[in-house]
Amino acid sequence: MELREIGEFGLIAEIAGDLGDKDGELVVGIGDDAAVIKSRPDLYTVVSSDAFVEDVHFRLEYFSFFDLGWRLAAANLSDISAMGGRPKHLLVNLALPRGTTVEQVKELYRGLRAIAEKFAVTVVGGDTVSSPGKLFLSATVLGEVAPNDLKLRSGAKPEEGIFITGFPGLAQVGLSVLTKSAPRRSFYVQSVARHLRPVPRVSEVRHLLKKFTTVGAMIDISDGLASELHHFCRQSGVGALIDENGIPLHPELTAASAEFGGSALQFALTGGEDFEILFTAAPGDKLAMQTSLQESFGLPLSQIGITTNQPGEIHIRNNQGDLVVLPNTGFDHFADPND
Amino acid sequence: MELREIGEFGLIAEIAGDLGDKDGELVVGIGDDAAVIKSRPDLYTVVSSDAFVEDVHFRLEYFSFFDLGWRLAAANLSDISAMGGRPKHLLVNLALPRGTTVEQVKELYRGLRAIAEKFAVTVVGGDTVSSPGKLFLSATVLGEVAPNDLKLRSGAKPEEGIFITGFPGLAQVGLSVLTKSAPRRSFYVQSVARHLRPVPRVSEVRHLLKKFTTVGAMIDISDGLASELHHFCRQSGVGALIDENGIPLHPELTAASAEFGGSALQFALTGGEDFEILFTAAPGDKLAMQTSLQESFGLPLSQIGITTNQPGEIHIRNNQGDLVVLPNTGFDHFADPND
Numbered sequence: 001m002e003l004r005e006i007g008e009f010g011l012i013a014e015i016a017g018d019l020g021d022k023d024g025e026l027v028v029g030i031g032d033d034a035a036v037i038k039s040r041p042d043l044y045t046v047v048s049s050d051a052f053v054e055d056v057h058f059r060l061e062y063f064s065f066f067d068l069g070w071r072l073a074a075a076n077l078s079d080i081s082a083m084g085g086r087p088k089h090l091l092v093n094l095a096l097p098r099g100t101t102v103e104q105v106k107e108l109y110r111g112l113r114a115i116a117e118k119f120a121v122t123v124v125g126g127d128t129v130s131s132p133g134k135l136f137l138s139a140t141v142l143g144e145v146a147p148n149d150l151k152l153r154s155g156a157k158p159e160e161g162i163f164i165t166g167f168p169g170l171a172q173v174g175l176s177v178l179t180k181s182a183p184r185r186s187f188y189v190q191s192v193a194r195h196l197r198p199v200p201r202v203s204e205v206r207h208l209l210k211k212f213t214t215v216g217a218m219i220d221i222s223d224g225l226a227s228e229l230h231h232f233c234r235q236s237g238v239g240a241l242i243d244e245n246g247i248p249l250h251p252e253l254t255a256a257s258a259e260f261g262g263s264a265l266q267f268a269l270t271g272g273e274d275f276e277i278l279f280t281a282a283p284g285d286k287l288a289m290q291t292s293l294q295e296s297f298g299l300p301l302s303q304i305g306i307t308t309n310q311p312g313e314i315h316i317r318n319n320q321g322d323l324v325v326l327p328n329t330g331f332d333h334f335a336d337p338n339d
Numbered sequence: 340m341e342l343r344e345i346g347e348f349g350l351i352a353e354i355a356g357d358l359g360d361k362d363g364e365l366v367v368g369i370g371d372d373a374a375v376i377k378s379r380p381d382l383y384t385v386v387s388s389d390a391f392v393e394d395v396h397f398r399l400e401y402f403s404f405f406d407l408g409w410r411l412a413a414a415n416l417s418d419i420s421a422m423g424g425r426p427k428h429l430l431v432n433l434a435l436p437r438g439t440t441v442e443q444v445k446e447l448y449r450g451l452r453a454i455a456e457k458f459a460v461t462v463v464g465g466d467t468v469s470s471p472g473k474l475f476l477s478a479t480v481l482g483e484v485a486p487n488d489l490k491l492r493s494g495a496k497p498e499e500g501i502f503i504t505g506f507p508g509l510a511q512v513g514l515s516v517l518t519k520s521a522p523r524r525s526f527y528v529q530s531v532a533r534h535l536r537p538v539p540r541v542s543e544v545r546h547l548l549k550k551f552t553t554v555g556a557m558i559d560i561s562d563g564l565a566s567e568l569h570h571f572c573r574q575s576g577v578g579a580l581i582d583e584n585g586i587p588l589h590p591e592l593t594a595a596s597a598e599f600g601g602s603a604l605q606f607a608l609t610g611g612e613d614f615e616i617l618f619t620a621a622p623g624d625k626l627a628m629q630t631s632l633q634e635s636f637g638l639p640l641s642q643i644g645i646t647t648n649q650p651g652e653i654h655i656r657n658n659q660g661d662l663v664v665l666p667n668t669g670f671d672h673f674a675d676p677n678d
Contacts, residue, residue, distance in 0.1 A: 001441045003435060004437070015444070015445070030462075039384065047428070049431075049464065049479055050466045051477065053434050053470060056470065089374070091386060091387075091388040093389070093390040095392050095475060096342060105353075124369065125368065125386070125388065126369075131395065134470075138432045138475075
C-alpha cells in the first residue's frame, strides 16, 4: 500500500500503534503538537521536531534564506507554545545542495537567530550535510512546561467556548499572492508576512495561561482550522458547533477571495501554515480574554463556537442559518492531488 | 564563497561564532558530539541531532528500510553515549519520496524500535512529510548525564593514554564490500554488519565510567579515527603521539586492503561511520580496562598512543620507527572530490 492511500494521519496511527509507550517518564507521546517528558516533578520537558522541504513546503523563488531560518524556527516554537510551554533550545539539521554559498547558510542562521532571540531561545547544535537534490531543513526544539500549564489536544470538555487568535487563513493568502500573479501585491502585506515570517503566539499563550485558568484544549492551526478542530474534538471526545458569523475574516482574505476566486470562508477554514492558536475555555471568560489580549498585544480573539457532548458531530451554522457538517479538510502530505 | 571552499568544519566555526551563548543553562553548545543543558543541578540533558540522506550517506540498493531505521537511531545514540550520557528519547523526521509504501515506513520504524528497545530508548515523536526527490531522514535524541560522567572532547590532559574500542575502519570495509563487486562477500560478515547495523557503545561506556575515574576526553569516531583525534587534540589543547603498532587491524580489514587495494592502516585511520569510542585515560588503568571490557562485553580495547603537551603536534611512529605527521583526513561533506 502506498502512503497516499492511508495519508499522513493514517500513517501516524499505524506507527504510534506499533511503538507503544513503555516509558514511565513519557507524559505525552506521538499524536500531539509535541512530546512531553517528566524530567522532574515540577517542570516537564516539551520537545518537538519539524521538517521543511524545498518544493514541498517552500520554493526558493519567494523564500529568502533569512526567511527560511525564521520560518523553520517559528513552526517549532509554535509547537511548544501550543502545549502551554516555553521554548528554550533549538537544534537544526540542514541538507544543502551543491552550490549553496556560505553567505546563504549564514543568512539562514541569521533568520533563525532573529526569531530565537525574540523568545530567548538558544541554538545549541545540529548537523549540516550535503543534499543530492533539493534543500532539506529539519529542526527540533526543547522547551519546558509547568504541569499546570500543560495543555493537550485532548483537554476539551463539552460546553466550552472555542476560540481562535488572530485571522486564520492569512498565511494561505500570502502563499497565493507569492505564487500567483497578483496585480495588487503591495496590498497583501500582512498575508505575505504571515507566510514568510510568522510569529508564533508564544508570549500571548504565556499571558493567557497566567491570567485565565479555564483554558482546556489548545492546538496551533498549522494544518488548517477545520482540520485541527477535528483533531482536538476527536482527541477530547467532544463535538463542536461552529458559527460562521464568528469566524474572523481579515480584509486581505476577503480581497483575495475576490481576486483569486474561492470563498473567504474556505480560505479561513482550510488554509494551512498559520500559527494562530485554537483553544477552548469557559464562555464566561470571553470578554476578559478579548480585552486582555487586545490591550497587551493588540491581538484580536474570536469565539467561533462551542464544544458539545456529541463526539464526532462537528457542524457549522452558516449565514443562512442552516446547520451543515464541517468537512475535515486540511493539508495531507501523502494525499493524491487527483483524488 | 561556496561551501566546498571552507568545508563542513569551517562552516561550523562560522556559524558557532555568530551564535554566541547567551544562555546560562547551556553547559556545552555547538562543537561537541551533543549539546548539554543544565536542566537540573544533579542531572543534565544531553541532546543531539543527525541527518541521514539517500545517495549521500546511503543507497537503497544495499540498505533495507529496517537497517535505515536502525542505523539512523544508532548514530544518534552514539552521540549521547560519547558524552558519557544515557540516551532516553528519540524523535524522527522523515521526508519520503512518492511511491514509498506503508510497509517500508513500518519496516523503518521496526528497525528504529529494535535498537531503541535494546537501550530502553522510547520513540516519542517526529514529523513525516513528502520529499520531491530522495529519501531524507533526521533524528534527534535526548538523554541525560550526571555532571561527573560528562566527558567532553576538550577533556584530555597531556600524558594520558589514548584508547580505542573495537576495530576502527570496519564500517568503511563494509561499505566497500556492499558497493564493489566482492567475490568473497560472505567473508566480510562483521564489516557489513558494522555498516548496516552498528551497535553504539552505550553499555560499554556506562560500564567504563562506573569503574574507572581517570577517563578524560571522549568522542565517537564517526568521522574517522585520524579526523576525530585531531578534533579532540585541538579542543583539549594537547598533542598526540600515535604508535602504528598499537592500532588494531581486524582480519577483515587486512583482507579488504589486499582485495580492494589501499593500506589496512589507511582504512583504520580514515574510515568513517564507525561508532567505536576514542578516549583518554590514565595509562596505568590500561590493563584493568582491557580485562574489564573483555570480560563483560568481549570487546577489545587498544592503546594507540599518548597525549603530549605540544598542542597541534600529532604524530604517528610507523612500523619502520619513523615519526611522521598524522594528516587530518576524514570525511568532509562539502569538500570537492577533485581537490
